[in-house]
Amino acid sequence: MKKKRSLWITLAAVACICVSMLFGSAATAKAEGEGQEYTYTDATLFVCGADGVVTAYAGDRNVKEIVVPQTIGGVTVTGIGAEVFKDMTELEFTAVPDTVISFGDFAFSGCSKLNTIYPYQPVLDSVTGVDTGKFVILNSEQNAGGVITLPTNLNQIGTGAFAGCTSVGKFAVADANAYFTTHAWDRAWTQQPNDNSGDEVVTNPKNTGEVLLSKDGTMMYRLAPAFHYTGNGLYNIPETVVTLLPYACEQVSLNGGFVIPASVQVIGDYAFYKCGNLNTVKFAEGSQTSTIGAYAFAYNNNLQKSDITDGASCFTLPTGVTSIGEYCFAYCQNIVIDISKTKLEVIPDYAFYESDNLHELQTPVTLRKVGAYAFYGCNNLNEVKFLGKTLEEIGTGAFKTCNNLHIVDIPEGVTAIADGTFDGCQNLNTIKLPDSLKTIGDNAFKDCRNIHEMVIPPNVSHVSKNSFAGANQNDIDTSKNQYIQKFVKAKLPDVGEKFTVGNLKYKITKSHKTKGTAALYGTKGKSLKTAKVPATIMYKGYKFKVTSIGNNAFKNCKKLKTVKLGSNVKSIGKNAFYGCKKLTGVTLNAKLTTIGNGAFTKCIALKKITIPAKVTKIGSKAFYGDSKLKTITIKSSKIKSKKIGKSAFAKINKKATIRVPKKKLSAYKKIIRSAGAAKSVKIKK
Incomplete structure (x- = not known):
């Protein structure tokens, strides 16, 4: 990005005018680049649709700075489309025209060094009024380096637009923006009248903070990953939030944990994904949380508890939770979790994949299905208790390689044990199978070398030749089922043995x-x-x-x-x-x-x-x-x-x-x- 300093006085004046237009008459401080003239990135490197949305960038993807022109091919730029700058890992600074009203899905995703976005207004020729191809940034107290400053009229931020942008420290939003605001933990919120309607809305008077929110505060878009929290105890998510949008707190470096207010109903996909220092999440009393998305807490190796104030020794999900997403708690190697009081009907595929520290699992009484590989590689899981009578299905590889699993009591209603369900559970010794069972899949009990108690129910009519491959078959009681005895060979029975x-x-x-x-x-x-x-x-x-x-x-x-x-x-x-x-x-x-x-x-x-x-x-x-x-x-x-x-x-x-x-x-x-x-x-x- 080429800098020109010859027009300092002129540009400073223009900058002041622009600041006044964007942020009102608030006092300003000279940020880096204030009063300097910048040159657009070559417009031919961008692809722009007729609607003004930039859909691609064809330039060097290792550059540190990009300035999106205000017009491309004669079209005024109105948006940055999906994935345009995705995974540009060296990109640190981006300037966009203040005409932009949308950031698309994953627009800046994976830009791990990106810390600054400035909106700008162009420098027009003083005589002709034509865009000179140069511009000044709209500076204020809020948009110094390390701040993502939203354009004045931005009204849409797509899913994961700032996912993986781990260098962002703050967000700034203009007073005039009708769609977004910010929150700072050390600044109180105030109630202000909403125009002439008489209604009161939550606002943030300074409009700079670590949290980016919808204007009414109900949707949390992003907590700045590089934000440094210096408060005592857990970080409190604003009490106005109803929905934690996908990637809201993804890869946040904050030490300790969070308090999720009772108002939160939905925790989106990847909401707390890979928060390396996260160890505690507290759900406030009266929690309304019902939905937790895919990968929401995945890859949090230090996550252990959900409430340290009550001395809880495990991560306890609120009673109102009805659904969790795939990989929701995958790779949480130290988590001990209680889901027994929830209203979950499905434990989805890979939900607790390789969560090594799970010891005992009690399922909710509402459970209908355990998904594929849901507990794969949970090496310390030793007992599973299905508390309800509604379970119908256990998916492929659901408990595969749970090496310390000892006891499983599968309730009535389950008709099939899928392929590889207990494959490699080398210490599994007591398995109670229901009379409703009809099918035992391929490798279902493969290498279960310590089976000591298992009775095959009479209604089992389909078994693979590999269902018990490598397993101890000596203590499997097949006396109730003639069909299965074609596939299970135990120790030759003694004379006088009854069945x-x-x-x-x-x-x-x-x-x-x-x-x-x-x-x-x-x-x-x-x-x-x-x-x-x-x-x-x-x-x-x-x-x-x-x-x-x-x-x-x-x-x-x-x-x-x-x-x-x-x-x-x-x-x-x-x-x-x-x-x-x-x-x-x-x-x-x-x-x-x-x-x-x-x-x-x-x-x-x-x-x-x-x-x-x-x-x-x-x-x-x-x-x-x-x-x-x-x-x-x-x-x-x-x-x-x-x-x-x-x-x-x-x-x-x-x-x-x-x-x-x-x-x-x-x-x-x-x-x-x-x-x-x-x-x-x-x-x-």
Whole structure:
């Protein structure tokens, strides 16, 4: 920026006139550059639309100073568009014409050395009145170096316009500006009448301060990042503020913390992002805060508490908070937070990403969803308590690599555990899964090497082959869910080990990886109406043939009506179906060899039965007292004279017909009669 000093007297006079026009008759002090003539930056380096908004700068982006011409291509400049000077990290000084009425989104974002913006008015030729291409800055007490001075008629500041401008120390606003004002912590605010309306509005008489606000004080645009606070205790955000706009306090170097007044309802995206020295945020009593935006408190490594005056040991969110944004508290490595009293329905994606100091989490009763990677890398989180009954979804990688997580109790209502939810939780040992669960995603429990207690619910119908990859599967109880046993392999169970599948109880009779067997030994309750005994059963990831029905297995199941035995059952134990008064249909399988003593005693509704070809023994009282049993078909030719027990057919229906193999008719008549069949019972081939 070329300086000309030859017109000192003339320019000083013009400067005084300009100051008077902008700031009224207030006293002025000579700031750096006052009374000096400056030259515009080459207009050809700018792109300007027909509306006067500069949309691009094509010059050297490492310059320290830029002066935006008042006219470009014959168009009066009215705005600095979105991202025009973004990330010009060497830029320190910018002058803009006082005709500018808008700064676009991220217009100066990332200009980390920018500390001064001056509005100016051009120097006109004294004879022709034509713009000379030179100008004088509009100086006053407020706009010395290190101050962002807004043009007189500026009415719009876009999102993040000064984001990352970490060298800004103050803001200045002209009295005549109808849209913005400032606040200084050490200067009291006053109530002044608003023109002739009779209404009172909050104003700042000096219009220079570290905080840039909307004219009515309800919206906070920016706290100057380089502002040096020398007061005692926490810095108080003005009590008029309702909305902390995005980037409002981003990268502020202020030591200590803030008091957020009760009036604040919305904390915008990146509002307190990367405030390196921030350790405490106090929400005033009666806080109305309901919304906290994305990245609002992210990357604050020293943030720990929300209220030191009450001795609070954690960061406590106000009870009225209903939503927080993605990455809201990400990388807050020392934060201990309480969200349990809020009205949050969603913990969004990455909300507490790598917040290492979280130890215990209690969720609000209103919670419906935990987003993807919400607690990823929270290495000290050891317990999660879901307090409500409204949770429906836990997102991908939500607790991934939470290395010290020990206990998780997932409430009813959750239907899916997404991919990688607990991936790498090496110390997770107790997991309670709800009956509502249907899906366990890929790598959901990958490398969970210390699982000691987990029961897979019966409704799980989708599991990935990698859901439990690298996890300890020995203590995962899959007895309630046959489907999942294809994917989970525990330690081979011991002989005699018992388990329940559905309403039927089993125990291991032979332990083998591929040739194991099990017996059905009982039922879960006595209210069964039908029973279908499977050929095989899965347990702990191993398949076992069901080869026997144990003693008393269905005894006195008085509601049982039908039974079908699986294809591998070889024996029916003593009193297995004793007293099943409503049993009308029994299907015995082809491999059956033994019907035990009293197996079907007092099955008084049973009308017919077929005894398969491989049966070699029918125990005593096997069908004793089956008063309606009228049709018996014996296909076996292998039953010897002493292998039908005493009273096996005693007290069956007197008009019953027993059909036997033709070649065994004579022999079987004798042994069947000796087994209690009445003389009226017909024995035929």
